[in-house]
Amino acid sequence: MPCECKRNVHQHLRHPKKEGIANELFILLDEQKGANTIQGKNRGGKMPDHQLEKEGFSIVALGNFNPTIFQPRWFAVHNLIREDEADAAKIEIIHREAAIFTTGWLTLQVTEGNFTAVTQDPTKSLPLRDLAMGTFKLLEHTPIVAFGFNGFGHFKAVSEESWHAFGHYYAPKDAWEVVLKNPGLLKLELEGKREGYDDRIQIRIESSPPNLVLMGIMIAVNQHREITKNAQGTETSTQERNKAFLSGLQNDWDGFLQYAKEARNHLLTAGFSHSAKPAKKRKS
Amino acid sequence: MSLVKLTDALTKNKGTKFSVPSVLTIPHHGASVTVSNVGSGPSEPVTFLNGSVDFHLDANVLLDLLDRDFILPTPPVSDKIPQRSRSGSTSEGPKKEGNTLSHLEDLKMKAAPLIKLRGQEGPVRRFKVLQQFEGKVTEVYEDQTFRADLIDLTDKTSEQESAEFPMEEIHPSDRDLIAPGAIFYWIMGYETTPSDYKRVSEIRLRRSPQWSEYEIDSITSEGKDLFSRFTRQENDTSSGK
Numbered sequence: 001m002p003c004e005c006k007r008n009v010h011q012h013l014r015h016p017k018k019e020g021i022a023n024e025l026f027i028l029l030d031e032q033k034g035a036n037t038i039q040g041k042n043r044g045g046k047m048p049d050h051q052l053e054k055e056g057f058s059i060v061a062l063g064n065f066n067p068t069i070f071q072p073r074w075f076a077v078h079n080l081i082r083e084d085e086a087d088a089a090k091i092e093i094i095h096r097e098a099a100i101f102t103t104g105w106l107t108l109q110v111t112e113g114n115f116t117a118v119t120q121d122p123t124k125s126l127p128l129r130d131l132a133m134g135t136f137k138l139l140e141h142t143p144i145v146a147f148g149f150n151g152f153g154h155f156k157a158v159s160e161e162s163w164h165a166f167g168h169y170y171a172p173k174d175a176w177e178v179v180l181k182n183p184g185l186l187k188l189e190l191e192g193k194r195e196g197y198d199d200r201i202q203i204r205i206e207s208s209p210p211n212l213v214l215m216g217i218m219i220a221v222n223q224h225r226e227i228t229k230n231a232q233g234t235e236t237s238t239q240e241r242n243k244a245f246l247s248g249l250q251n252d253w254d255g256f257l258q259y260a261k262e263a264r265n266h267l268l269t270a271g272f273s274h275s276a277k278p279a280k281k282r283k284s
Numbered sequence: 285m286s287l288v289k290l291t292d293a294l295t296k297n298k299g300t301k302f303s304v305p306s307v308l309t310i311p312h313h314g315a316s317v318t319v320s321n322v323g324s325g326p327s328e329p330v331t332f333l334n335g336s337v338d339f340h341l342d343a344n345v346l347l348d349l350l351d352r353d354f355i356l357p358t359p360p361v362s363d364k365i366p367q368r369s370r371s372g373s374t375s376e377g378p379k380k381e382g383n384t385l386s387h388l389e390d391l392k393m394k395a396a397p398l399i400k401l402r403g404q405e406g407p408v409r410r411f412k413v414l415q416q417f418e419g420k421v422t423e424v425y426e427d428q429t430f431r432a433d434l435i436d437l438t439d440k441t442s443e444q445e446s447a448e449f450p451m452e453e454i455h456p457s458d459r460d461l462i463a464p465g466a467i468f469y470w471i472m473g474y475e476t477t478p479s480d481y482k483r484v485s486e487i488r489l490r491r492s493p494q495w496s497e498y499e500i501d502s503i504t505s506e507g508k509d510l511f512s513r514f515t516r517q518e519n520d521t522s523s524g525k
Contacts, residue, residue: 052412056408080493083457120407121407122409122412123488127491137492148383149384
């Protein structure tokens with residue numbers, strides 16, 4: 001039943017005796033404005049300070065490849081992608097120096113020294129792993145010297161202030177303002193190791209391209225493993241390297257994805273928890 | 285001066301020397317304007333931000349500019365972070381040849397004369413994963429259904445479950461792969477498309493290369509070898525008794 005008092009919607013929400021109506025209004029506003037905003041308020045929850053906009057993964061191998069092999073039809077013949085995916089593939093180039101094609105969820109780029117399989121479909125992390133495994137099970141004599149796992153995500157900040165404050169948290173501008181006018185964080189990259197692994201970890205924070213995500217932050221995590229030498233420090237054979245790559249894909253890909261997710265969640269939480277403080281005002 | 289006033293000024297003063305801040309209102313949030321074919325000067329585009337840049341403009345060029353949309357794209361970065369020049373960055377960051385970072389940008393640049401990628405890194409899908417299972421087909425029935433054991437990949441502490449699926453749930457191209465032992469991924473979540481936001485359940489079969497005859501022969505001979513070694517050991521121990 002509608003309330004007969006002469007309060008407006010916002011006053012109603014604070015009306016101590018009209019909780020029922022307030023809830024009705026919440027539901028109404030919920031439908032009009034989207035669930036997260038209003039439900040968060042009603043339950044005393046906090047608005048999220050960022051939102052995942054885009055996510056992707058890639059597997060990279062370094063070695064010596066013959067790009068002309070890597071054609072959509074080859075993958076379909078060997079049961080690594082569907083026939084219809086091979087038919088629908090958009091081939092950018094197939095050449096002895098480079099092969100690039102995209103089909104549905106997958107983009108594959110191979111040059112003489114680099115194999116990269118990428119997906120920007122968050123549901124395809126395991127099919128991507130399977131594709132890389134299948135490829136190098138078939139190409140068992142391909143010399144590989146290193147491989148890497150990559151996970152990246154673009155996060156949209158809830159406001160321009162929090163976006164700036166995030167950058168300011170990781171790169172305070174005090175030192176820069178002496179030499180730069182209006183300094184802004186473009187890219188920050190750190191290298192280190194992951195607990196329990198000898199692999200090199202690189203984590204990159206970047207401002208997302210504005211045409212991709214406005215007020216966006218990109219966080220990319222890379223785990224890099226050299227496989228030219230074994231644990232004893234002796235040179236490994238091609239077959240041993242191939243086995244090391246396949247074993248890494250089989251045993252470590254899931255763990256890497258979990259690690260990458262936890263790493264970026266930590267960085268986002270730390271960066272945005274300081275967003276409450278306004279970014280330092282810039283001198284114009 | 286507003287853009288309308290600028291139009292008036294330009295129609296009256298063709299080829300006049302303008303001081304940019306006095307004629308163009310650069311959006312505060314840092315939209316940048318890139319002008320090509322400026323006056324009779326060099327043909328490189330001139331990008332100006334919130335600074336004061338004096339240059340000689342052909343009025344027709346500016347009139348064309350006025351037709352453009354200064355609202356979109358309006359990235360809130362360019363007064364703080366200058367847009368990269370089209371020829372690539374001039375910064376001298378260390379180039380690590382031996383890294384496995386996804387460096388599609390590098391690939392694009394190295395192959396610039398030949399390769400022009402349309403997309404960034406392939407098509408983007410906006411999907412929020414709610415739950416993910418790995419399934420293993422245990423039985424296939426004649427009524428176009430199959431049974432599978434399911435492991436919850438979202439919560440690995442969950443107990444293994446078993447479920448029956450109609451074959452219709454499987455992509456037609458994957459149906460041939462349904463056989464006991466086949467592995468599949470079952471993902472549920474919300475998908476956002478430009479026109480829709482929907483709950484999606486998706487099954488995709490795991491694909492592995494088919495065994496070559498050489499591999500089958502090699503595994504068979506290895507199996508035979510192991511069998512003979514084990515049986516010989518058994519015979520030896522039983523005769524030793």
